[in-house]
Amino acid sequence: MKVTLKWLKDFVDIDISAEELADKLTNSGNEVEEIIYQDKYLKNVVVGKILEIEKHPNADKLVVCQVDIGRPIQIVTAAKNIKVGDKVPVSLAGANLANGIHIENSKLRGVDSMGMFCSIEELGVTDYDGDANGIMILDDDAQIGQDIAKALMMDDIIFDINVTANRPDCMSVLGIAREISALTNKPIKEQNYSYETSSDNVADYIDVEIMDKKLCPRYIACAIKDIKIEKSPRWLRSRLVSVGIKPINNIVDITNYVLVEYGQPMHAFDHKYLEGKKIIVRPAKSGEKITALNHNTYELDGSMLCVCDEVKPVVIAGIIGGTNSCVEDTTTTAILESAAFERASVRRTSRKIGVRTDSTARFEKGVDTSWQSLGMKRALNLVYSLNAGTIVSGKIDTLQKEPQPRQIDFSLNNIFKLLGIKIEQEKVLKILNNLSITSKIDGDTLSCIIPPYRQDIEREADxxxxxxxxxxYDVYDSIASKPLSGTSVTIGKYDDVLQTARKIKYQLCSYGYYESVNFSICSIKDREKLLIDENDYMFNMIKIANPISEDIGYLRTSMANSMFNTVSKNLAKKNSEFRLFEVGRIYIPNALPLTELPQEINMISFCSVCKNDDFYSLKGIIENVLRDYDFNYKLDYSRKCFLHSGMSANVIDNDTNAVVASFGLVHPRVVKNFELIQNTLYGEINLDFLAKASLKKHSIKALSKYPPVNRDLAIVCDEEVSVEQILDCVKKSCGKLYYTAKVFDIYRNKDLGNKKSVAFSFKLQSMDKTLTDDEINQVVNKILKDLEYKLKAVLR
Amino acid sequence: MLEQIEQLLNSAKTSLKDCSDLKTLNDIRVEYLGKQGKITNLLHSMKDVAKEDRPKLGQLINNARNEIELLILNLQNELNEKTLADKISKEKIDIFEPSKQVEKGEIHPLNKVFDKLIDACVAMGFTVLTGPEVEYDYYNFEALNVPKDHPARDMQDTFFISDNILMRSQTSSVQVRAMQSLKPPFKIVSPGRTYRADSDATHSPVFHQFEGLVVDENVSMVDLKSMLTELLKMLFGQNTKIRFRPSYFPFTEPSVEVDATCPSCGGKGCKLCKNTGYMELLGAGMVNPKVLEMSGIDSKKYSGFAFGPGVDRLAMVVNKIPDLRMMFENDIRFLEQFK
Incomplete structure (x- = not known):
C-alpha cells in the first residue's frame, strides 16, 4: 500500500528524514518495501515560457526558440506542437530524465541549445490530458522558472508499505499516521471537517434496506444534488496518481481519496438510475448479471452479496460497481455509500469472480463499523470544499450507535513473563497511550481502553x-542465556522412519550413490511412460486442483518416474556413469476423488547407469541393507511394470507376503520412454516396513578350539534348482559339523544342456575334537548322496 | 698351539670381513666349524698335547669356536636383512595409480542441514515428529488461527486437492497434531516437505521446513532467542549473532522475523547480504494463546514458542548455492561438489 509523506503530514508532524521514518516503520512491524522520490527524474527541469520561435538557419526540421526561465535562454527543438506564449517544461544541463536521457548544453547544426523541452514520457508524468506525443504544455498559471516538480505537484515522497494481515487499521494514510504518532511521540492533528447542507432530506431521495446484517453490519447513505461533474483540482489528482489510482472525475475521485486517506472504501451512484429509489443489500439471485466498471460482465450467484436497487444489482458488494448506475458526465444527483461488508464474504466473492480492487484489498482485511461515519464526513467535506455539488441534509445509517471502545484488564507480570524482560511502568503507559490505548496501572493490573479500530487486541500476548x-526488539540483542534453561527436562527422540532412512542412505553412499531430492509432484504422462495399467495400485494419481503447471499437476504413486526423469536429464547433459538415490514419499489414495487422506508411504529409491553394475550389484546392496533386520524373506521375479520381468526381483516378507523391495533392470520400453540407457538398474525399498521391523538380536556362540576343515565340491543340476536349495541341503547333510557353506561359481555351456554346474565350498568344524579324514569323507559322501536324492544333482 | 689358535681366529675374522653373501658365509662356516673344519681339526689334535695342558687349551679352542660362531651368526643376520631390503626395494609399486574401491557418494546438501538440525534438537531434548503432506485444511490453517477466508491465507498460495484437503503449505500442521496428542511440557521438531503454488529463482513449489515448538510453563522470548542463537551458531559458526524484527504470523503473538549475521562477511556487509550485514532466515514467535486453546492446552498455565526456518534457504546460505533450482535439478556435477 502506498502513502505519501505530504499526505501523512496532514495528520502528524514529521521532522525526521524519509529514510529514518522508513526504518522506524519497518522496525515496528510496517515494513517499508520501497521509498519512491517523485522528483527523481525532475531535477534541473523548470517552467519556461516561449518568447520567440524562428527558423533554424541550417535545418528545415528544427526551430530556434528564445525562452524565459527567469533568465533568457536559447533552445533548438524539432517539436511541432509549440507556439509563442506556451509554458513548457525545460530540462537544463545536468537533468536525468525518466527515459534515460541526460541533458547537456550543446550545438545543434551550429546553433547553441541550452537544454530541451520535455514530453510527458520524458518526465514520467502519467496524468495529463494533452497530446501525449508532443511537448507537454503546462497550465497558464505555472510560474516561470519554478521547479517542474513543484509546478506539477510531483515533489512528494512515496512509501510503499507492506501492511500485515492483522492490521487492517493501517491500510490508510490515517492508520500509518497513527503509527508514526506513536513512534515519534507526536499527536495526531485534529481535523475539522465541516460542510453546509441544503434544507431537503436524504430520505426524500433514497431508502436503504439490509437483508443480511451479518454480511453488511453498517450502511451509510447520503445524497448530493446540483452536481457539476468536472476534473478534480491538480493537488487531488496528483495525490491519487502518486498512490497508483487513476483520476476519473471530481465525485469518483473524492470516493477514492477517502479510501486512501481513511481506509474506508466508498461508492457513488447516479441517483437517476436507481430504480424504486431504493438501495437493497442482498445476496444475488442465481443467474443475475452485472457489467462492471472494468467492462467485464459477471454472472452472479446466491453466495455473492450485492448492492441492488429494486430491480437489479448495481454493485458487487465491496468489490466493484456496475456501469448501470455509475457517476458519469451527465450526473446531477448522486448517492454516496459508506458501508461495512463482512471480510470473508468479500474475499470469497472476489476470488470467485477473479476481481481485486483497492476496495477489496481493504474489505477482505477487515473494515469495522467504526470507520464509515468518519469516511462519509470527509467525503462530504471534500464535496463542499471542491464545490462539486449541494449536500442534502441528513444521512441514512443502519447502525444506530457508534461502536464503543472496549476496556480490558491484563496482568503486567504475565506480559513480562512472555517477553522475558521487564519494561518500566512509565514507559509501558507512554507506549500504550501513544497508540491511543488509554491505559493505567494498579499493582499488577494494566487496564486498557482499546479503540474500536484495534480489533486485533484481545489478550496479554497482543x-x-x-x-x-x-x-x-533490539533489547534482545544483548541478552544471552543458556538455551531452554527455564524449561522442563525432556528426553529427545528420533523418528524411526527418518533414522532408518538415514542409515540406508549412508550405506548407499558407500556404494557410490549420490542423494537426489526430486519433486513429489509430477505429470500424469509419467503414468503411461512407466507402463502402469488401470489395475495397478499406482494407477490412481491424486490431482492438484490448482496446479501451476501440468508438469507438476499430480502426486506421484511411484518413486521411479521422479528418478528416471532426473537420470534422463543428467544423461541429456552428457553426464554418464553415475548412481543416484532418493528418500521420499508416494501417495496412494484409497479412492478418487479424495475424501480422506491418502496413504503416504516412505520409500528409498536408487538407480545406477554404470557399465559395470548389474542385477547382482543391486542384489548385494539389498542383502546388506536387509541383513540388519529380523524378518525372513524370499525372492520372487518382480511383476513391477517398469522393470524387466526376467531380470528383476521382489523381496517378499514371509509372514505377511508384503513386497519390501523391488529391484532389477529397467524395462526396455521404459528405458525408451524416459530416454535412459539400456543398462539402467533401479531398486526401491519400503522404509515404513523396515522402520517397523525389529533389528536382529544376536546370541553369540562359543568358538571352537579345533581347526575347521575346508572342502570344495562342484555338482551338475537342473537349471530350476536354486542356489538356496543346494546350500540348504548341504547344511542339513553336515548336521552338527556345519560351519559355513557358499557358492563360488556357476557355470553353463552347451555340453551341459539345460543343466548348470554349481561349485561351492563348505567348512566343517567340531566343538569337541579335530576331525579325522574318515569323519570328513563320511560327511562329503552324505552331502553328495543327499544332493542326488533330493535335487537330482550329481558330482561333476 | 696357542699361536695356532690365535692365527686361526685371525684368519676367520679376515675371511668374514670380506664375506658379503650367504653362500661364502656358509663356506666359511664349513671351513672352520664343519666336521672337517679347522677348529674341529684343532680339537682332534688335542690328543698330542700334554695332559695337564689339555683343559686350558680346550677352553681356549672352545672360546675361539664360540667367538667364530657368534661372528658368523651376526653376519648371517646382517646379510639376511640386506637381502630382504634389496628384495623390498625391487618390489616397489606405483602408489599413485588409481585406487580400486567404488568412490563414495554423498548426502544431498539439503539433508545434511536437516540432519544437523535434527541431531542438535534431539540433543536439546526435542522429539522428532513427522506428519502427512496431504493434509486437512483444519490442521494446516484453521487450527492455526487461520479460518477459511482469512486474509492471512494470502500470505501463501496453497495447492488444493479438494475443499478441505490440501498440500500442506507449512509443517506447522504437524505441530497441531502434536499439541492435540501430547501433554505439556513438550519440545518437538517437525522436519518435512511443504508445497506452495509459487515458482521462481527464490521460490520452489516443493520446499522444506523444519519447525520447532516448545510448550511449557514460563517460556519466554528470551528462551526463543537463546535457542535460535544456538542452532544458527551450529550452522554458521560461533560468532553468529541474531536479531529480531517484528512480523506477523497468525499462529504466533508476538511474531518476529529472525535475521542472522551474514556468514559470508560476518556482519560487515557484502554482496551476499546486500550490504546489510544480516540475512533474513526464518520466522518465529510466541505461540498465540488462541492456538494453544484450540488444541486444548490451558493458555493460562502454559506458553510456548515456535520457529520455522526454510531448510532450502539455510542449505543455500551454508553452501553459497547461487540458485535455488540447482537444489532440485540433481545434476550430478552439482551433487559431486559436496564430496
Missing part, C-alpha cells in the same frame, strides 16, 4: 507485542 514492537 499487548506484549504492542509494547515490544514500539519499545524495540
Amino acid at each position: 499487548i506484549a507485542e504492542e509494547l515490544i514492537r514500539i519499545y524495540g
Whole structure:
C-alpha cells in the first residue's frame, strides 16, 4: 500500500528524514518495501515560457526558440506542437530524465541549445490530458522558472508499505499516521471537517434496506444534488496518481481519496438510475448479471452479496460497481455509500469472480463499523470544499450507535513473563497511550481502553507485542542465556522412519550413490511412460486442483518416474556413469476423488547407469541393507511394470507376503520412454516396513578350539534348482559339523544342456575334537548322496 | 698351539670381513666349524698335547669356536636383512595409480542441514515428529488461527486437492497434531516437505521446513532467542549473532522475523547480504494463546514458542548455492561438489 509523506503530514508532524521514518516503520512491524522520490527524474527541469520561435538557419526540421526561465535562454527543438506564449517544461544541463536521457548544453547544426523541452514520457508524468506525443504544455498559471516538480505537484515522497494481515487499521494514510504518532511521540492533528447542507432530506431521495446484517453490519447513505461533474483540482489528482489510482472525475475521485486517506472504501451512484429509489443489500439471485466498471460482465450467484436497487444489482458488494448506475458526465444527483461488508464474504466473492480492487484489498482485511461515519464526513467535506455539488441534509445509517471502545484488564507480570524482560511502568503507559490505548496501572493490573479500530487486541500476548514492537526488539540483542534453561527436562527422540532412512542412505553412499531430492509432484504422462495399467495400485494419481503447471499437476504413486526423469536429464547433459538415490514419499489414495487422506508411504529409491553394475550389484546392496533386520524373506521375479520381468526381483516378507523391495533392470520400453540407457538398474525399498521391523538380536556362540576343515565340491543340476536349495541341503547333510557353506561359481555351456554346474565350498568344524579324514569323507559322501536324492544333482 | 689358535681366529675374522653373501658365509662356516673344519681339526689334535695342558687349551679352542660362531651368526643376520631390503626395494609399486574401491557418494546438501538440525534438537531434548503432506485444511490453517477466508491465507498460495484437503503449505500442521496428542511440557521438531503454488529463482513449489515448538510453563522470548542463537551458531559458526524484527504470523503473538549475521562477511556487509550485514532466515514467535486453546492446552498455565526456518534457504546460505533450482535439478556435477 502506498502513502505519501505530504499526505501523512496532514495528520502528524514529521521532522525526521524519509529514510529514518522508513526504518522506524519497518522496525515496528510496517515494513517499508520501497521509498519512491517523485522528483527523481525532475531535477534541473523548470517552467519556461516561449518568447520567440524562428527558423533554424541550417535545418528545415528544427526551430530556434528564445525562452524565459527567469533568465533568457536559447533552445533548438524539432517539436511541432509549440507556439509563442506556451509554458513548457525545460530540462537544463545536468537533468536525468525518466527515459534515460541526460541533458547537456550543446550545438545543434551550429546553433547553441541550452537544454530541451520535455514530453510527458520524458518526465514520467502519467496524468495529463494533452497530446501525449508532443511537448507537454503546462497550465497558464505555472510560474516561470519554478521547479517542474513543484509546478506539477510531483515533489512528494512515496512509501510503499507492506501492511500485515492483522492490521487492517493501517491500510490508510490515517492508520500509518497513527503509527508514526506513536513512534515519534507526536499527536495526531485534529481535523475539522465541516460542510453546509441544503434544507431537503436524504430520505426524500433514497431508502436503504439490509437483508443480511451479518454480511453488511453498517450502511451509510447520503445524497448530493446540483452536481457539476468536472476534473478534480491538480493537488487531488496528483495525490491519487502518486498512490497508483487513476483520476476519473471530481465525485469518483473524492470516493477514492477517502479510501486512501481513511481506509474506508466508498461508492457513488447516479441517483437517476436507481430504480424504486431504493438501495437493497442482498445476496444475488442465481443467474443475475452485472457489467462492471472494468467492462467485464459477471454472472452472479446466491453466495455473492450485492448492492441492488429494486430491480437489479448495481454493485458487487465491496468489490466493484456496475456501469448501470455509475457517476458519469451527465450526473446531477448522486448517492454516496459508506458501508461495512463482512471480510470473508468479500474475499470469497472476489476470488470467485477473479476481481481485486483497492476496495477489496481493504474489505477482505477487515473494515469495522467504526470507520464509515468518519469516511462519509470527509467525503462530504471534500464535496463542499471542491464545490462539486449541494449536500442534502441528513444521512441514512443502519447502525444506530457508534461502536464503543472496549476496556480490558491484563496482568503486567504475565506480559513480562512472555517477553522475558521487564519494561518500566512509565514507559509501558507512554507506549500504550501513544497508540491511543488509554491505559493505567494498579499493582499488577494494566487496564486498557482499546479503540474500536484495534480489533486485533484481545489478550496479554497482543499487548506484549504492542509494547515490544514500539519499545524495540533490539533489547534482545544483548541478552544471552543458556538455551531452554527455564524449561522442563525432556528426553529427545528420533523418528524411526527418518533414522532408518538415514542409515540406508549412508550405506548407499558407500556404494557410490549420490542423494537426489526430486519433486513429489509430477505429470500424469509419467503414468503411461512407466507402463502402469488401470489395475495397478499406482494407477490412481491424486490431482492438484490448482496446479501451476501440468508438469507438476499430480502426486506421484511411484518413486521411479521422479528418478528416471532426473537420470534422463543428467544423461541429456552428457553426464554418464553415475548412481543416484532418493528418500521420499508416494501417495496412494484409497479412492478418487479424495475424501480422506491418502496413504503416504516412505520409500528409498536408487538407480545406477554404470557399465559395470548389474542385477547382482543391486542384489548385494539389498542383502546388506536387509541383513540388519529380523524378518525372513524370499525372492520372487518382480511383476513391477517398469522393470524387466526376467531380470528383476521382489523381496517378499514371509509372514505377511508384503513386497519390501523391488529391484532389477529397467524395462526396455521404459528405458525408451524416459530416454535412459539400456543398462539402467533401479531398486526401491519400503522404509515404513523396515522402520517397523525389529533389528536382529544376536546370541553369540562359543568358538571352537579345533581347526575347521575346508572342502570344495562342484555338482551338475537342473537349471530350476536354486542356489538356496543346494546350500540348504548341504547344511542339513553336515548336521552338527556345519560351519559355513557358499557358492563360488556357476557355470553353463552347451555340453551341459539345460543343466548348470554349481561349485561351492563348505567348512566343517567340531566343538569337541579335530576331525579325522574318515569323519570328513563320511560327511562329503552324505552331502553328495543327499544332493542326488533330493535335487537330482550329481558330482561333476 | 696357542699361536695356532690365535692365527686361526685371525684368519676367520679376515675371511668374514670380506664375506658379503650367504653362500661364502656358509663356506666359511664349513671351513672352520664343519666336521672337517679347522677348529674341529684343532680339537682332534688335542690328543698330542700334554695332559695337564689339555683343559686350558680346550677352553681356549672352545672360546675361539664360540667367538667364530657368534661372528658368523651376526653376519648371517646382517646379510639376511640386506637381502630382504634389496628384495623390498625391487618390489616397489606405483602408489599413485588409481585406487580400486567404488568412490563414495554423498548426502544431498539439503539433508545434511536437516540432519544437523535434527541431531542438535534431539540433543536439546526435542522429539522428532513427522506428519502427512496431504493434509486437512483444519490442521494446516484453521487450527492455526487461520479460518477459511482469512486474509492471512494470502500470505501463501496453497495447492488444493479438494475443499478441505490440501498440500500442506507449512509443517506447522504437524505441530497441531502434536499439541492435540501430547501433554505439556513438550519440545518437538517437525522436519518435512511443504508445497506452495509459487515458482521462481527464490521460490520452489516443493520446499522444506523444519519447525520447532516448545510448550511449557514460563517460556519466554528470551528462551526463543537463546535457542535460535544456538542452532544458527551450529550452522554458521560461533560468532553468529541474531536479531529480531517484528512480523506477523497468525499462529504466533508476538511474531518476529529472525535475521542472522551474514556468514559470508560476518556482519560487515557484502554482496551476499546486500550490504546489510544480516540475512533474513526464518520466522518465529510466541505461540498465540488462541492456538494453544484450540488444541486444548490451558493458555493460562502454559506458553510456548515456535520457529520455522526454510531448510532450502539455510542449505543455500551454508553452501553459497547461487540458485535455488540447482537444489532440485540433481545434476550430478552439482551433487559431486559436496564430496
